[in-house]
Amino acid sequence: MRQRVMLALAMASRPRVLIADEPTSALDASLAREMMRLICDVVSEAGTALLVVTHDISLSREFCDRMLVMYGGCVVEEGRSTELAAQPRHSYTDALLKSVPTLAHAAAWRLPTISPAPVPHPDIAADGCPFRFRCARRTALCETMPDTSVCQSDGADHLVRCWHPAHHAAA
Known part of the structure; x- marks a missing residue:
C-alpha cells in the first residue's frame, strides 16, 4: 500500500x-x-x-522496452530487453541471467552463481573492464576499457562494452 x-x-x-x-x-x-x-x-x-x-x-x-546492465559503475551492455535476455553478449549479463532461479534448477544441489572472485576497488578497475577479474574470457586487452561496440541482431542495436563479446547466430 x-x-x-x-x-x-x-x-x-x-x-x-x-x-x-x-x-x-x-x-x-x-x-x-x-x-x-x-x-x-x-x-x-x-x-x-x-x-x-x-x-x-x-x-x-x-x-x-530497453535494458542497461551495469557493473562496477559502468554500463556493460544495452539493448532491447527481450533481445538482451535471449542473447547476452557481455559475460556479466550472461552470468546474471544464468543465476536467476528457474524450475530447471529445482533438482540442482546448488544454483548457478557468478564467479566468487573479489570485486576490486573502483580505482583499480577504472582503467579496464570492471568485470575482468571475474570473467572467463579475460585477456590482456581487458586491462583497457573498450569503446562501446554495436552488435547487430535482428536488425536492432545491441551495445556491449567488451573486447570479447559472445556472438550468437542470427535468429
Whole structure:
C-alpha cells in the first residue's frame, strides 16, 4: 500500500519522467508484477516516461522496452530487453541471467552463481573492464576499457562494452 501511495505522490506533479528505484522491493513475485502493471498503466495514461532501476532482471525483461546492465559503475551492455535476455553478449549479463532461479534448477544441489572472485576497488578497475577479474574470457586487452561496440541482431542495436563479446547466430 505504501508503494501505491508513493506512486500517487510521485505522479501528482505530472512529471515527464518517473524514476522508479527498486519499485518492487520487499514484495513477493505476484505483488511485484501487480505493482509494475499499476506503474505502467499510470505512466502510460499520463504520457510519462518510466525509468526503472532494479536488480530483478526478469522484471526488466517483462516490463521494460530497453535494458542497461551495469557493473562496477559502468554500463556493460544495452539493448532491447527481450533481445538482451535471449542473447547476452557481455559475460556479466550472461552470468546474471544464468543465476536467476528457474524450475530447471529445482533438482540442482546448488544454483548457478557468478564467479566468487573479489570485486576490486573502483580505482583499480577504472582503467579496464570492471568485470575482468571475474570473467572467463579475460585477456590482456581487458586491462583497457573498450569503446562501446554495436552488435547487430535482428536488425536492432545491441551495445556491449567488451573486447570479447559472445556472438550468437542470427535468429
